[in-house]
Amino acid sequence: MECLGPQCAAMLLEWIRTQSESPTISSGEGLGPQARQGLLWKAAPYQEDAPALTTTAELEGALEHLRYAVFRRFQNQLTRSERSRLDNSIENAFFKIDRYLLRTVEAERAAHESEVDRLREEAREGKERVERLRLQARRAELKLAQLTTLTPETFEEFVGELFEAMGYEVQQVGGSGDEGADIRLRRGDLFAIVQCKYHKRGVVGSPELQKFLGSVHHNHAHKGFFVTTSTFSLAAEKFATDHPIELVDGPRLVELVTQALGPGARREPEPSWF
Template identity: 65%
Template sequence: MECLGPKCAELLLQWLRDRAAEGSGGPSPGGEGDRDRGRTVQGMLWSSVPYNDEAPAIRSEAELEGAFEHLEYAVFRRFENQLTRAERARLDNTIRNVLYKIERYAARLPGPEGPEVERRRRLIQEAVAEAREKAERLRLQARRADLKLAQLDSLSPEGFEEFVAELFEAIGYEVDRVGGTGDEGADLRVTRNGLRGVVQCKYHKKGVVGSPELQKFLGTIHHTGCHKGFFVTTRTFSLAAERFASDHPIELVDGPRLVELVREAMGPGATKEPEPAWF
């Protein structure tokens, strides 16, 4: 368990003074009450022990707390980070192993303690199942986006919009398709971690996107009350358009950037295909 800040340092220093006083046989600077306080602080600072993956079983409450801390960290790292296939497999094994050991430990506890430990274990197990289902859904969306990436030169504008929607979903956004008549330049609305964004999809086979289109899009961002806008195209942007976007909440996504986003969604270890011929 990690303890940070000046308060922790003060408590640790007091505990060290108490231990030194006990070794010399003399009273601690603060008296008997401070010595008892030091013992209490020691218990607070080291209420768990590091989890040992090689140990066959959990043997104490301190080891149990260490196992829960290790499990929560492993779950976070497994489902909130971009990992290689080997890293994912290693963390999956760790999660299964810790859950099994906690289940065995809970079964040996007397009275109401066992059911409480099992309740904590089940909550984490359910969170793992939910995170795994979400990760698999995003993985499939990323694969569909990757397949469409090589076919963009043959997509219709509607197909391109669908591709962009799947791509934003694959990188963690919630997507609402609002394109069509009266869309006011907003083809998609996206949200992630409190950020509200609007996406305009422009399927261009020739030419560049200039600043007049971005000026109009800025009005859409303000009108929809969004924090940011994403202007997505298969082509490139003019220098004037790039300068305009740098001064406003607009992210430009051109052909090469689309490839980068698909690779990001696929994760480490994805096969690097030749870049599409349309840029």
């Protein structure tokens, strides 16, 4: 039956009133009269320009923002302006969270302090790691500019710093009794050795790689890196493709310094006056 006008509105209001007074909810069993659907999100959106946090939901939103900001700041390649913006955002979020927790009861403060401390430690370690990579990259770039004047010993140091900046644990060996390994590397479960050949002229041939392969097996290494300032013969390159040996020649060294060392080794993408 079609319903029009005030009579229909009155019937609708009466139906709504009746439903609100009903002691049960027809769509579920065992739910009391006060049952309500739970909220999917507990956090309120974080407001960068807000002077302070005022509710627990805003605190949760600030923590979510902080987790993302710390991850993005220290796990990604960023421009200088992006780094500066995230540094300010992280510092601002920590400040507002600390002020909010000081005003809360002890139980709520204790429930969040461990998470805040963890994020603060993660940010501190991230800063130290980035700064360490930056310093290593600058030293490597300086040595790269002086590559033609390095001694074999300083070339080994240069290669060791290069691999350290790439995330390896580095042990310089060299000298007599090195068993064909100038440097030993570890990263996770990977164990590798490095042989450094500082040649101003000449080409590294397959006989040297065959001898190096014996060192790889003798050291029970998963992989070997043969690093030289010169180049490799075609026979040497073909030999390396069939064995767990990676070749790093002069041009490849330049690529590693400028690309694989992370944010500290890359030139800023914007002008210095930006």
